[in-house]
Amino acid sequence: MPHSTRLPRTGLLRTVAALALAAGTLLAAGPAPAQDGPTGSQTGGAAVAIAAETVSRDGTTRLTLTLSRAIEARAFVMERPDRAVIDLPEVNFQLDQETGKMSGRKRDGAIASFRYGLFAPGRSRIVVDLTGPAVVEAIETTTTREGAVLVSIPFRKVDRDTFRKAAVAGDPSPAAKAAPKAPPKAASMNEAADTRPLIVIDAGHGGTDPGAIAATGVFEKDIVFGFAQSFAERLEQSGRYRLLMTRDRDVFVPLAERVRIAREAKADLFVSIHADSISAAPQVKGATIYTGSEKATDSESARLAERENRADAAAGTESGEGPADVADILQELTLRETRGFSAGFAGRLMGQLSPVMEMSTKPHREAGFKVLRSPDVPSVLIELGYLSSKSDLEKLQSEEWRARVTGSMAKAVDLFFSGRSTLSRPALVAPKRSAAIAPVSP
Structure with a gap:
């Protein structure tokens, strides 16, 4: 079974005004429901992601998320296969129908495809498949006048040796790489x-x-x-x-x-x-x-x-x-x-x-x-x-x-x-x- 969730690439970012309008509409309507659990539970305070786009310019490929509020994001890269991991607090991904299919096969600069979802309770993750060695530069967060938060994750292509050093330097502890285990339930x-x-x-x-x-x-x-x-x-x-x-x-x-x-x-x-x-x-x-x-x-x-x-x-x-x-x-x-x-x-x-x-x-x-x-x-x-x-x-x-x-x-x-x-x-x-x-x- 293929595990790569492939997202369609538009090749161009939507205009900031359109993104802000979408964010404003969502925020005005109140928090969107989170991904359903077995009983349709909601995560309430989770940030809501309403758009995800990529664009390549001047040797840098940017993945930009539009969120309902600011969050902290941490990135690291891994080899075999080459990929970047973006760790986030729990995010409720409410992307449009086309993006939500995650089935496109177009490549955009350093990004071959990406997938996202709940990695563990309280933690979400985006995994980016890279077209080749690339490092994640400083993650940028900006807020539009309408209140939407844009999180921009830039990828810059590098040589193999530089990428390998970045993978070693950014390697999280084993506890951070693996999803935490749920505490065992005490039997009555x-x-x-x-x-x-x-x-x-x-x-x-x-x-x-x-x-x-x-x-x-x-x-x-x-x-x-x-x-x-x-x-x-x-x-x-x-x-x-x-x-x-x-x-x-x-x-x-x-x-x-x-x-x-x-x-x-x-x-x-x-x-x-x-x-x-x-x-x-x-x-x-x-x-x-x-x-x-x-x-x-x-x-x-x-x-x-x-x-x-x-x-x-x-x-x-x-x-x-x-x-x-x-x-x-x-x-x-x-x-x-x-x-x-x-x-x-x-x-x-x-x-x-x-x-x-x-x-x-x-x-x-x-x-x-x-x-x-x-x-x-x-x-x-x-x-x-x-x-x-x-x-x-x-x-x-x-x-x-x-x-x-x-x-x-x-x-x-x-x-x-x-x-x-x-x-x-x-x-x-x-x-x-x-x-x-x-x-x-x-």
């Missing part, structure tokens, strides 16, 4: 005594990582979040399970954090929801179920896993440390048992989904997805369909189709947990020797 006595299976539902992408983008401008992150919510609600109705979602709104969650959430909660099942896109092959359609493996089933699966595993870089952060490598034969057996459970659930999913939705030519495949690396939580990743397929996109946006599919998925979950043997969560056995366990390479 009733929750601690609840022996129902715990299912973690992972809505792919989010925040600064939109995932695939349909030709209509629809984001994968929105499609899969809505589906994940419906699936959770369907399971909750039965009263048989405890549910936990890795993200409860449009926010970025690192890949390793998704795995950590499931493992620390001692989940009995992890289900990650996605929707792929292949713009070069719009005829390709249908759902695919993936389970984890070091060796991919085929080259297509390997490429998809590689794209998915770059999600952290797309959000302007480094990959977090994943689960430890297997360093003991007993742990190897635990991993095999877990993958056996994962394959068993994948088989039940195929059996239930095939009658209600179109499946791909190879409905069950394996690949090295980072979110499927938990050694002790059965895990699957479901690609619901292709946003590049017109028929798949129509189905993905249909409430009737969603109801049928989530109902069938719930039946697969019931079958998976119908035998008492499957309720025993694989226990990760500690290695007998005291040697340190090496971390998995990002």
Whole structure:
């Protein structure tokens, strides 16, 4: 799934008067609603961004934001790939329909594309893909007579050595680069005594990582979040399970954090929801179920896993440390048992989904997805369909189709947990020797 959210480039800034008028209209109407969370909550005091434009002149490319009030912005650059990261307090991005599609492919000077969104609670981020080495010069803030605030971020092209030095000098601390972890929720006595299976539902992408983008401008992150919510609600109705979602709104969650959430909660099942896109092959359609493996089933699966595993870089952060490598034969057996459970659930999913939705030519495949690396939580990743397929996109946006599919998925979950043997969560056995366990390479 392509992670670069690409914004259209007009090549010219709108006139200051037009921008100010838009800002004045918005301010007069009161604060705009923030990006919706699961209950449509609002951020109230967040600054509102109502326009984003780029212009290149005299060797400098400027990205200018129009905001409802002044904010503090911090920028740094990163290599592999070349990109700039603009960290902001929480911003409510209310851009016009054309800009909001974030699907343009025009380059403008030093900027190839950029994406934006909620990076963590209280923090927003803009990630700028650069056409080559470039540094961010002093960020300028001006206020129009009408009260709109213009934040101008200038990019100047430099040689590779200068860029590399800037990347090292501006490198934030590891804590600043990664999204902060949510504090663990203290379990009540009733929750601690609840022996129902715990299912973690992972809505792919989010925040600064939109995932695939349909030709209509629809984001994968929105499609899969809505589906994940419906699936959770369907399971909750039965009263048989405890549910936990890795993200409860449009926010970025690192890949390793998704795995950590499931493992620390001692989940009995992890289900990650996605929707792929292949713009070069719009005829390709249908759902695919993936389970984890070091060796991919085929080259297509390997490429998809590689794209998915770059999600952290797309959000302007480094990959977090994943689960430890297997360093003991007993742990190897635990991993095999877990993958056996994962394959068993994948088989039940195929059996239930095939009658209600179109499946791909190879409905069950394996690949090295980072979110499927938990050694002790059965895990699957479901690609619901292709946003590049017109028929798949129509189905993905249909409430009737969603109801049928989530109902069938719930039946697969019931079958998976119908035998008492499957309720025993694989226990990760500690290695007998005291040697340190090496971390998995990002």
